[in-house]
Amino acid sequence: MAEDRARIERELDRFLAEDRSSRRRFLGRGAGAAFLASGLASVLTACGIDGTAAISPAQLAKEAASVHHPKTKIGDWVFANWPLYMDKSVIKEFDRRYGGTCKYVEEINDNSDFFGKVRQQLAAGQPIGRDIVVLTDYMAAKWIRAGYATPIDKRNVPNAKNIVSNLKTIAYDPKRDFTLPYQSGAVGLGYNRKETGRDLKSLKEFFNPEWRGRVTMLNEAYDSAGAVMLMEGKNPSTAKLDDMLAAIEKLREQRDKGQFRKFTGNDYTTDLAKGNVAVALVYSGDMVQLQSDNPDVKFVYAEEGSMLFTDNLMMPERVARPYAAETMLNYLYEPEVAAKLCAYVNYLSPVDGIRPILERTDPEIASNELIFPPDEVRAKLHAYPPLTVAEEQAMYAAMTEVTGN
Amino acid sequence: MGLSLRQRLLPLWFAGPALLWLVVFFAAPLVNQLSVSLMSGNSEVGYDLTWSFSVYSDALSSYGAEFARSVVFAGAATLIDLIIAFPLAYFIAYKAGRFQAFWLLMVVMPFFVSQVMRTAAWKLLINDNGFLVGTLRDIGLVSADGRLDATSGAVILGISYNFLPFMVLPLFATLQRIDRRLIEAATDLGCSRFTAFRKVTVPLAIPGIFAGSLLVFIPAAGDFINARILGSPNTTMIGNVIQNKFITVLDYPTAAALSFILMTAILILIAVFGRLIGTKTLTEAAV
Numbered sequence: 219m220a221e222d223r224a225r226i227e228r229e230l231d232r233f234l235a236e237d238r239s240s241r242r243r244f245l246g247r248g249a250g251a252a253f254l255a256s257g258l259a260s261v262l263t264a265c266g267i268d269g270t271a272a273i274s275p276a277q278l279a280k281e282a283a284s285v286h287h288p289k290t291k292i293g294d295w296v297f298a299n300w301p302l303y304m305d306k307s308v309i310k311e312f313d314r315r316y317g318g319t320c321k322y323v324e325e326i327n328d329n330s331d332f333f334g335k336v337r338q339q340l341a342a343g344q345p346i347g348r349d350i351v352v353l354t355d356y357m358a359a360k361w362i363r364a365g366y367a368t369p370i371d372k373r374n375v376p377n378a379k380n381i382v383s384n385l386k387t388i389a390y391d392p393k394r395d396f397t398l399p400y401q402s403g404a405v406g407l408g409y410n411r412k413e414t415g416r417d418l419k420s421l422k423e424f425f426n427p428e429w430r431g432r433v434t435m436l437n438e439a440y441d442s443a444g445a446v447m448l449m450e451g452k453n454p455s456t457a458k459l460d461d462m463l464a465a466i467e468k469l470r471e472q473r474d475k476g477q478f479r480k481f482t483g484n485d486y487t488t489d490l491a492k493g494n495v496a497v498a499l500v501y502s503g504d505m506v507q508l509q510s511d512n513p514d515v516k517f518v519y520a521e522e523g524s525m526l527f528t529d530n531l532m533m534p535e536r537v538a539r540p541y542a543a544e545t546m547l548n549y550l551y552e553p554e555v556a557a558k559l560c561a562y563v564n565y566l567s568p569v570d571g572i573r574p575i576l577e578r579t580d581p582e583i584a585s586n587e588l589i590f591p592p593d594e595v596r597a598k599l600h601a602y603p604p605l606t607v608a609e610e611q612a613m614y615a616a617m618t619e620v621t622g623n
Numbered sequence: 624m625g626l627s628l629r630q631r632l633l634p635l636w637f638a639g640p641a642l643l644w645l646v647v648f649f650a651a652p653l654v655n656q657l658s659v660s661l662m663s664g665n666s667e668v669g670y671d672l673t674w675s676f677s678v679y680s681d682a683l684s685s686y687g688a689e690f691a692r693s694v695v696f697a698g699a700a701t702l703i704d705l706i707i708a709f710p711l712a713y714f715i716a717y718k719a720g721r722f723q724a725f726w727l728l729m730v731v732m733p734f735f736v737s738q739v740m741r742t743a744a745w746k747l748l749i750n751d752n753g754f755l756v757g758t759l760r761d762i763g764l765v766s767a768d769g770r771l772d773a774t775s776g777a778v779i780l781g782i783s784y785n786f787l788p789f790m791v792l793p794l795f796a797t798l799q800r801i802d803r804r805l806i807e808a809a810t811d812l813g814c815s816r817f818t819a820f821r822k823v824t825v826p827l828a829i830p831g832i833f834a835g836s837l838l839v840f841i842p843a844a845g846d847f848i849n850a851r852i853l854g855s856p857n858t859t860m861i862g863n864v865i866q867n868k869f870i871t872v873l874d875y876p877t878a879a880a881l882s883f884i885l886m887t888a889i890l891i892l893i894a895v896f897g898r899l900i901g902t903k904t905l906t907e908a909a910v
Binding site: 266267268269271272330331334431473474476478479480481488489492493494606607608611614615618620621622 | 659662664665666667668669670671672746747750751752770772773850854855856857858859863864867868870871872873874875
C-alpha cells in the first residue's frame with residue numbers, strides 16, 4: 219500500500235513536473251482565464267478588438283540592415299525561457315565571464331499563453347522587460363511579421379556562423395535577421411513495445427485499427443497534420459492551407475471512429491509509459507528521458523519522415539539591453555557551451571561541431587540517435603510550412619474542432 | 624413622509640459597494656461580452672462591432688453536440704452527487720455527534736489540493752492496467768478490452784468527485800436546521816420511520832437539494848478541466864470549445880456567443896428544475 223502510494227506520488231510528480239508541456243498546458247488554463255478577463259476589460263474601453271497587422275518583408279529587411287547595437291556594459295538583463303530548458307551553470311558561467319547579472323526566468327509554458335501575457339505591451343509599443351525570449355517557429359514568425367522583434371546585430375554574434383546548414387535559412391526569417399535557433403526537436407513515432415508486441419516504423423500505425431483507442435497525437439496542428447501529410451507521401455514543408463485542412467479532415471474521420479485516446483501536449487509520457495497508450499506522436503527530446511526510465515518505450519524516426527520544430531532565441535521590440543542579449547546568443551553558439559547544453563536538455567542542437575566534444579565528455583549522448591540523428595533521417599526532417607496569420611487561424615480553428623482540447 | 628432626502632438615500636449608500644461590485648465585475652463584463660459576440664473580423668485585422676447575430680445560430684448548429692454533452696454530463700454528475708451526498712449529509716447532521724466538525728472538515732479537505740492535481744490523480748487510478756479497472760473487468764463491469772480512462776464515464780466521475788462538497792455542505796446546513804420534533808410528531812402519528820423520512824425530512828430538505836444542485840450543475844456545465852484530463856476527443860464539452868476559441872483560435876465573437884448561449888441555457892434549466900422540485904424562490908434555498 220505504502221509502495222503504491224509512493225508510486226502514485228512519483229507518477230504525479232512526473233505528470234506535473236517532469237514533462238515540460240503538461241505543465242505548460244495546465245498552467246495555461248489558469249492564465250487563460252486571467253487573459254480572458256483582461257482581454258474583456260481592455261475592449262470595454264474601445265469599440266472593437268485591435269488586430270495585429272503584418273509588416274512587409276521588404277520593410278523588415280530594411281530594418282534589419284540598419285540595426286546597430288553598440289558595445290555596452292552587460293548590466294542586469296532578463297532571459298525568458300521554458301522550464302527545464304537550460305543548464306543553469308551555463309548562465310552562472312556567462313555572468314562570471316562577461317559581468318552583469320542575467321535574471322533567468324522559466325516563465326514560458328506555452329507559446330500562445332506567453333504571447334497573451336505580453337501582447338498588450340507589444341501592441342502598444344512598450345518594452346516588455348525581457349531581453350531574450352525563446353519562441354517556437356510559428357510564434358517567432360508571428361512576432362517578426364507583427365514587428366514585435368528586434369533585429370540581431372550580427373557583428374556582435376560572430377559565432378552565428380556555427381549554425382547547422384539545414385537551419386541557416388527558414389521561410390519566416392530567410393537571413394536569420396531576427397532569430398537564432400535555440401534547440402530543435404523531431405516529432406516522431408513513440409510506442410510501448412510491451413503493448414504493441416512488435417516494432418513499428420511507419421506513421422500509418424496512427425490510423426491502424428489494431429490500436430483503436432490507444433493512440434495519442436499532438437494538439438499542435440503543424441505536428442499532427444504534418445504527420446498525416448508525410449503518411450500520404452506529401453511534403454508538409456510546402457503545404458498550403460488546403461493541404462493542412464485536408465489532413466485535419468483525415469484526423470477527424472479517425473477521431474469519429476474512436477481511434478484516438480487524446481490529443482496532447484507533452485503530457486503523453488505517462489500514458490505511454492503506463493501502457494494506456496500503445497502508439498503516440500512524440501517529441502524526440504522527451505523520449506531520451508522517458509526511455510531511460512522505461513525500456514519498453516521506443517522512439518523511431520518514422521520511415522516517411524518527421525516534422526521538425528525549432529525554438530528560437532529572439533529579442534523583443536524595444537529590448538533594453540540588446541548587447542547583453544547578443545553576447546549571450548554568441549556565447550550559446552560556442553560549440554563547448556552548446557555541447558554542455560545539449561547534454562542537459564537532450565534536444566537537437568543547432569550548433570555545428572559539438573559532437574566531437576561530446577564524444578570526449580559524454581559518449582552516451584554523442585551516440586544517441588535521438589540527439590544526433592543519422593544523415594538519412596536528417597534528410598527527411600521537415601520544417602513547418604509558412605502560413606499567413608489568417609491561414610494559421612483557420613488551421614487552428616479546424617484542428618481544435620477535432621482535438622476538442 | 625418626514626424623511627429627508629439624505630435619509631431616503633441612505634439605503635442606497637449602504638448598497639453602494641455591492642452595487643459597484645456588481646456593475647464593475649458582472650454587468651459591465653456581461654454587456655461587453657454581448658458586444659464582443661456581435662463583432663466580426665479576424666486576429667489580423669481586428670474585430671469590429673457589426674451586429675452580426677448569425678454567430679448565435681452558427682454556434683448553436685455547430686456545437687449542439689457539445690452543448691448536449693455538457694448538460695448530460697453535468698446532470699449525471701449532479702444526480703450522482705445528490706445520491707452520495709444525501710446520506711453523507713444526513714449522517715453528519717444527525718449521527719456524527721461531537722465528530723460533526725471533523726466530518727465536515729473531511730468533506731472540505733480535498734479543496735486544499737488543487738483541482739488539477741486531484742483530477743490528474745484520478746487519471747492514474749483509472750489507468751488501463753491499474754487495480755481499479757482490473758477489478759471492474761474481473762466482475763464484468765468493464766469489458767475485457769474496455770477501459771475507463773478517456774471515456775464519458777471518466778469525465779462524469781471526475782466532475783462528480785470534484786463538485787461533491789458543493790452538494791454536501793448546503794444539504795448539511797438544511798438538514799441540520801430541520802426541527803426534529805416534526806419527525807417525532809410524524810412517528811407519533813403512526814408514520815414508519817421511512818415514511819417520516821419520505822414525507823417530512825425530504826420535503827424540508829428541498830431548499831438544500833436545490834442549492835446543492837445549482838452549485839454542482841452550474842460550474843459542471845461549463846467545466847473543461849475534467850473533460851480535458853479524463854476525457855477523449857470524443858467527449859468534448861462546451862467549456863473546452865469556449866476555452867479553445869478564446870485562447871487558441873482567437874475567435875472571440877464565437878467564444879462570447881457560446882458563453883452567452885451556455886448561460887441562457889443554464890438559467891432556463893434551473894428555472895425548470897426549480898419548478899419541478901417545487902422551490903419557489905432562490906432565496907429560500909439560500910437560508
